[in-house]
Structure formats: C-alpha cells, structure tokens
Amino acid sequence: MDIRTFKEEVVAYSKEVGIDKIGFASVDVFGELKARLKRQQDLGYQSGFEKGSLEERTEPNRLLPGAQSIISVALAYPSKMHDAPRSVKGERRGIFCRASWGRDYHDVLRDRLQKLAAFIKERFPEAELSSMVDTGELSDRAVAERAGIGFSGKNSAIITEEFGSYVYLGEMVTNIPFEPDEPVDDSCGDCNICVDTCPTGALVEGGQLNAQRCIAFLTQTKDFLPDEFRTKLGNRLYGCDTCQTVCPKNRKKDFHNHKEFEPDPEVAKPKLIPLLSISNREFKEKFGPVSGSWRGKKPIQRNAILALAHYKDKTAVDELIRLMKDDPRPVIRGTAAYGLGKIGTAACYAAIEEAQAAEENEDVLFEMEKGLQFQNQ
Template sequence: MEERIRDAAFWTRLKADMKEAAYGLGIDDIGVASPEPFTELKGRLIRHRELGYESGFEAKDIDRRTDPSLLFDEPLSIIAISVGYPSKLHNPPKSEPGARRGILSRSSWGEDYHTVLRSRLARLEAWLRERVPELRAESMVDTGELSDRAVAERAGIGWSGKNSFIMNRKHGTWIYLAEMITNLPLEPDSPIEDSCGSCTKCIDACPTGALVGPGQLNAQRCVSFVTQTKEMVSDELMRKIGNRLYGCDTCQIVCPVNKGINVTRHPEFKADPEQVKPLLEPLLDISNREYKERYGSNSSSWRGKKPIQRNAVIALGNFREKGAVPALVKVLRDDPRPVLRGTAAWSLGRIGGEAALQALKDALGTEEDPEARDVIGRAAAAAAAAAEALEASEALEAQEAGQEPASPHS
C-alpha cells in the first residue's frame, strides 16, 4: 500500500474507473471529498444549537460530526454517493369525504432507503477491494455522525439549496445520500456552484416558516420533524400538518430545479399507492402486527406506529371529517395513550357537532392525564362555541325569513 500510494497514476485511473462503474453498481452520482475537518459546518452547528434549532435526532458530539479523523484512523478520502428516488405517484387513490387519506413523504416510498444505500455501499466497497485489497472503509447512511449533506456538497454531488437539501440539475433534490470514509488517496472533486440565485420559493412556501433563512432550518418547526415526534403537538402545528402522516415535501415540490424530474430506475423505491396514501380511519386501530407487516420495510416505521396514528387523527380533524366522529370518540374513550386521547379531542373539537361535544364533555369527567385533560377542555369549549355560533346563525336566518326558530329540544 505504501508503494502504491506513491503511484499517482494508479489512483487517478481507479477514481475514473470507479465513476464509470458507479451506474452499474446502482449509484446515480459519485464524488470524492477530502477528509479535512468541516470547520465552517462546525460553526453553523454550534449556532444552530444555541438558537434551539436542532431536532434532537442528531448525534450530540459536534466535534465527531465535523472531524472524520475522530471516526476513522488516518482517513485519506471520503467517497460520497447519491441514489435518486421517484417524485410522482402512479395512479394515486383519491381522498374524498368518507374515504379520507393521508400521505407519506416521497423519501419513505418503497423499501427503507437506509437498507438500499447500505447495499449500494457494500457493492462499491467490494468493487474497490477487488482492486485494492488493503482497503479500509467506514460506510454511513443518514444515521452516521458525519453530515451526509456536507460531505456530498464538498464532493461535488450537488450544491446546498436554500431549502437545505443537496441538489443538482440531473436529479434535483430527489436523492438519497451516503458516504464511505477510506484510506485511499483519491483526488477530491470540486464543489458545484450554487445555482439557486435569487429564488426563494422554498422559503416562501414552507408551511410553518421553519426555513428561517437560506439553508437555515429550525427543525423544531419543520413539519417533517414534527410528524416524527411522539408528543402532543401544538394547535398551530397540528393545523399546519394537514394530512401529512410522515414527512413533508413542500419545499421540494415548489423548487424549480425539481420540475419534471422523476427517477424511476431503482425498483426498490417503487411506491405502493395504498401504502403511501392510505385511508386514515383504518390506521386508528391498526395492530402492531398489521403495522409491521405493512410498514416494517418502510423508512417511516423507525419511530413505530404511534406518530403515524397521531397524525392520522390530526388529519381527520383537519379534514373536518364528520363520518370519522365515532372512530375518534373510540380513541378518546379507549386508547391507553394520553397523547392519542388528547389529539382525538382536538380533532373532535375541530369537527364539532352534538356527538363530538357530548363525547368531549364525558371525557372531561374521566380523563386523569393533565395534558390530555387540558386539550379536552379546550376542545370542548371550541366545540360548544361553534355549536352556539351555529345555533345563533340559524336563528338569525330563520328570523330574516320570517320563521320561528326550531326548538333545540324538538
């Protein structure tokens, strides 16, 4: 290996051959980054933490997130890869009254991308080891300590967009990223020039204002992050979630670079429309076994079924789906999880009506969890106010029409 390191021509050929072989290995783009510390990123991460913008899912040690030498003994290069995924759903089922549906973000369509990209990295490692038996490598997919996006940007996979995604002209932002730290002295690639220009469509379209600036994301307000939490969600953010069950694609959908891009060459990411745009009500009482069978191989399953169920309850409230009241009342009355009971109360308050109001009043007399009880109380007050407003409006309409208002007891 020592003698080979001095053979610059060998490494130049190896890198060129690797890039040529990438497509056949199931990799859409490949680049090489230097293993130097990510000094600028470290400063941004420190400020990010100070501002309270972290999601809580990140690795805690900022030094290990920004210095490859703390993860790998004497690194000489980092190989970055990207694999594209589809942005369009073929023949999607309709969401309509009585059959309301939620939606999973495109990054969770098909097989779990962590599994797929690990297999791609394994293929690449085997290819390299055939040519360099002394290879040492450490692969990472999303859950590694390094920032996939920072490595990909340095390796020339794409530029960092204002929506904080890595993007390029071939595949837009519809790409999964991963990397491999190695002991191979490969020449680094050059970063791609930022092409976002003056466009701010992603920032303007963000449902919650989580994009606080170009490339700056407050994860605490990002709908994608919120859908993955297990706690009670604020009234404001529940309204913003809409019918999203996992993730959010808004800032990618509005991006002009993404227009017309739909990568379909990887069969693992082909979406099952009924899985990624499922009916909401059946999710409310789905068993653990059913959930694992249906979603276990999907990247959305990493947090378990609770967030998906909570988000389904929220979606029914945002749809104001009156037909779902009996199912929501059942959750409010019988579910053992306070977060689900409180969220069901919120949705019933949004939907309103006599049955919802009565269920909320009954729940106030039995609920013992303080947080859930608080939500139930506010939901009951909202439903009661809506009922009074409706009654007053009907009385006014009747008066204007010269009719006697109907007795509430008739």
Template sequence: MIAQLQKDLIEYAKSIGVDKIGFTHASPFQELKNRLKRQQELNYQSGFEESDIELRTEPHRLLEGAESIIAIALAYPSKMEEAPTGKKGARRGIFARASWGIDYHVAVRERLQLIEEWLRERVPNVTLKSMVDTGELVDRAVAERAGIGWSGKNCSIITPEFGSYVYLGEMITNIPFQPDNPIENECGDCRLCLDVCPTGALVEAGQLNSKRCVAFLTQTKDFLPDEFRAKIGNRIYGCDTCQTVCPKNKGKINWIHDEFKPDPELAKPLLQPLLNISNKEFKAKFGPMSGSWRGKKPIQRNAIIALAHFKEEAAVPDLIEILKKDERPVMRGTAAWAIGKIGGPLAEEALLAAREKESDSDVLAEIEKGLLLLEV
C-alpha cells in the first residue's frame, strides 16, 4: 500500500509542476550537526538561519512520530530573454537568478500545500510539517539525502537535470516511505567556484563563511564594510558567480515555469530610479520578488555602490540630494563615499558642505573617505 501511494505521489507531484521529488528517512542528520557546530565555532553563520542546531538536524523534534521526509525541487531559469543592457547615463543593477519571477517561497509552498491536501485525502491520521528555506531543517541536507542532487563545493545542491538552479522544499511526515539513495558527487577535482568567489567566502569545498558571501552582504542593512564595496559590482541582490562558473550548469537554461521567467526591467533594473523610489512604489514593483524581503534599504544602498562602481557622473546630483536630505545615516554615508569614488566637478564642494552640517559620526567618517578618494 505504501509503495503504491509513493508511486502515485511521484506522479501527482509531476502533474503540479514539481520537477524532482525524493524521499529519505527522518533520522537525525548527525554529520550535518557536526558541521553546523563547527560553523558556529568559526562564526561563519549568517544569522538568518535557525540558531538551534538540534532543531535543524533532528526531524523528530519538529514532528512527533516522524518517519520520512519528502524533498521537492523546482527548476528556475539561468538566462533571461531580451536582457536589457546598461549604458552610460542608464546604468543597471542585477538581481540574482533566485529572485527572478515570483517569490519562490510562495511557489514551492503552494506545491507543498497541494501535496499535503493530496496525502490527507488518502491517509487517515497522517501528520505533516512542510517548510521552505526559512524552516528549521537545512533544505540542502534533506535534498542530498533524498537523492535530489549532490552537495557541490559551492554549497549548492547540483542536480543532473537542472544543475544547481533549483528551489528546494521539504515535508516531514509519519508515513514510512521507502527512502531514495543519495547520488554520487560529480564535482571531482574541479574548483572553479572556490577560485572565483569574489570575496573568498568559499573557504574550502562545502564550507562557506556566510558573513563574507556577497549574497549575504547584499541583504544586510548597515554600512557595507570597505573591503567588499568593490567586490559586489552592480549586484543589488544576491550573487550567482559560484553557479555561473560551474561546468555542471553549462547549458542548463530551465525555461520551464512561466512564474519564474523574469521581467527584464525588474531583474536588471535601472539604478538611478531606485535611489528615490518610495516604499509604496517599491512594494508595488518589486514586492512579488523574493529579493524584496529585506525592504528597499539594502537595494538602495547597493544601487549607490553600483553607481560608484560604474563611476556614473550623471548620478552625482541625485547622490548629493541623498547626502543632504536622506534621514537614514547609511544612505547619507554611502552616498558620500560614492560621490568621492565617482568624482567630477560637483563632488568636492558637496562633500565639504556636508561635512559642515553633518552630526552623525559614521556619516562623517564616510565623508572623509569620499574626500580622500577625490585625491586619488
């Protein structure tokens, strides 16, 4: 009976747009527990994840009577059609591929909810607990053990069919499904992802210092540390470098789900309009994307840094207005640094005037950095 249910579930999952489904037992993730403890000792965790290692590695703590975990994966595109090109006077930023289209949390959760309903109709007294990304379990560890893909050196799950461009979700259940076997790691001697990581966040194969990862840094809300400002380029949310260089992703375009196909004007937005966008406009325009979850502040800060990266003189008047009037010290200070980085005839006068009026010590420090950059 369980075998037939499992077979029928696999077919149903495909019918609702699940690209891969796998099953594993609900035993503790002991090796993962050791790795997570080591991460905490090294202070490599981002702070966004669940802090309780026991909850992250022991499914029975999350669902009494847990027997199995169902893992699912949805593929997302690696390329966009008709991608716009930035140019002088109209520079563009880039959202990481995982933020293209609608918020994947919504899309994966919808599939999991449908599977929950399907199981409840067929199994009396079934118990279930689903999660996507923000849940306690580590999605990648579940997917690896359930045979969805192997855990690559870049800390992503890599599938033979879709590369690492997959969203993951899982469901703990008291149904004793037959576990799938993990698949063989095919990274071999390749270390491209380790070698090209912009900030050296990939410390070694399978170990990430999250605090140095560009994907993490673009989501922070404070001043971006100096050493990383030149590293993020025009990325305004996330980073794909360790995926785009991966040979296993070559040719994996994944134009499968319309909901994940990007609007080019959102995935590669013009930078200057972001500087003055209101909360209401931001939510209306970018709200459906997963990259909006931290609000507009990190996006605006990153847009300022991107304009400095391009040395976009056309943006200096807007940056001066931010320096003069924005109530947020991070915006004023980042704008001051960017004005110095870009330079031009308006820069020195604007920075000197701001220095006379500014009272925030962090902003004053950024103004000084800007003035020093003008001398370079």
C-alpha cells in the first residue's frame, strides 16, 4: 500500500465522520516536554490528575511497541450559548466552562476515533492502534502541536487558526509510518493578555501553568477551597474560561459543528439554590452526561455555596442554614457557615452561633469562626 495515498484517504474520511482537524506526528521522544514536566513536578505545579510516569507521558513507543506515527484529531466546540438564561437577583445562576457544555467530549471524541480506527483497520488489517482522549498518558497538546493542529499559546492551550483554542483533542498511536505534518509557528508574539488577566496568577509566565492555583483545577477539588481563592471563584461551578475568552485569537470564534456539544442552558448555567438539595440520582440524571460531573456533586455544591456568598444572596439563607446544621459532609457544613457569614444578615450570624454549640468537627468549627468574623469587617 502507498502510505502517502492512504494518508490522504484517512484525512478525507476523517472529515466524513465529523473530525474538524487532523494532523500526523512522529513518535520521537517528546524531549522538551519531558524537561518541562520534570520542572513542573519539581516546582509542585502539577494537578495530581496526570496519568503515567514521565517516560510514559513522553515516549510513545512505551504505549505501543513498534509505533511509527501518531494521528492527532481536533473537534471544535461552541463559545456562545444560544438563549442563555440571565442570572438575576433571587434566581442566581452558576456557570460550567465551555469545555463542559453539551455531551461529555471524551465520549464524542472516542466515537470519532473508533470510527477512524475501524476505517484504518478495514484497509490496513495489520494496523495496530492505541487511542486516547485527555485521560491517556500522552499530552494531547504536545501531540497536537507536533502534528500541526495548532501552536501552544501562552495560556497553555493549543490555538488553531480556524477555531482558536475552542477545540477538544485526542490522538491515536499507530504502527503505520504516516509522514508527519509540519508544526505551525507560535504566533502569540508580544501579547500577554492571558497571563496578565488570570484571576489567580496560575499562569506563571507564558506557557507555564501552576495547576495548583488554576481555577479550572480548584473547582474540581473536594476539600475546603483555600481562602485566597474563594473570592476569585465568582459564580464558576466547574472550570474557568478567562484565559480563553480574553485571547485575541478567539475573537469571533464560535462553531456549532457538532450537535452533541450544544449546551442545555439549564445544565450549563443552572440555578444555584436548587443545586444545594439535589439528590445523587437527580444529579446523575441532569449533569451525568457532561464532563463537569466527573468528580460528583460535592465540589459542584461547594462551589454553588461560594457563588451564592459571592452574590450575597439573601434568598439562599434558609437553605444554607439547613446545610450548615444537617448536612453529613463537613466540607458542605463548613462552607455553608462561611457563606452565611459573607451574606451577613443578623439571622446568618445567629444561626452560626446556634450551630456552633452542636458542631463537633474542628474544621467546620474553624469555618464557623471565619463566618462570624465577617461581622467585624
């Protein structure tokens, strides 16, 4: 088989199955990435969600012995929500980041990669293929950069010419020796808007992210949110889009190529107070299909409490008092106490003082004290 012709056939078929962009990369060791990851590790900048060793994350042949190339794919997702509901006094809403709008992108990308793999195997029966999306060992961004999908921006995202950085990435390691594509030039230039605008300073410098300070990471943690980040959260329930929305390369980029990624406004921008009493079953039914649900309802509810505190929403007081007194989870009880203190009505402080008498958890008691301290501010 002529590999060059076959590559053209693979590219053509990828368009038929809804892959917006495809590129091909060598399986050479990602040496620069390995050094960068080692530095991230030494500085304590990793999120802890990373999979695999440094070697597995940077040496494709460890994932598929005999590998000769990597296919990188990208699917565009929307940046604007049609008929988005407004967050108004008395009915405040939270927000999921754009990457969690619509159906879980892991499922959609795997579907496209499976179709592409079936096409390849049908025409090249001896092909060996190993696909991954986000949760695999390889860095989706490093592969996409090498494959010419886009360049790695200062916001640590892959920025494509066509779709900006609003793309999901996946890859397929194979033993077929496809000719690699050329990487595209970095074109952030002197622009530093994303670094300057990052709410928590997580973008240490262009291309270097301290995941421990990134709101996108922090919204997924399950413990008490560190104090310094609570006022930075705003109404974010999952993820953060700031470094993308301020990027000039994303101006006027809004693609609705895949019906699976169209957001349900009541899921992507839900009312906050109903989230506080949602059952596990209701949460799974409503939010289970989106990627932002993967850590369960506890982080979402904690973030919802902080969003209500951000708004100083007095209509949430009764529900927050209920959580502070009755919820079995210390993080939720304590965060509710903090939220009540920030809302700051006389009823809030009286409820905190009353709940203190019955509370035994030291962490929750500490949060109650924080809540009461708002009286003196």
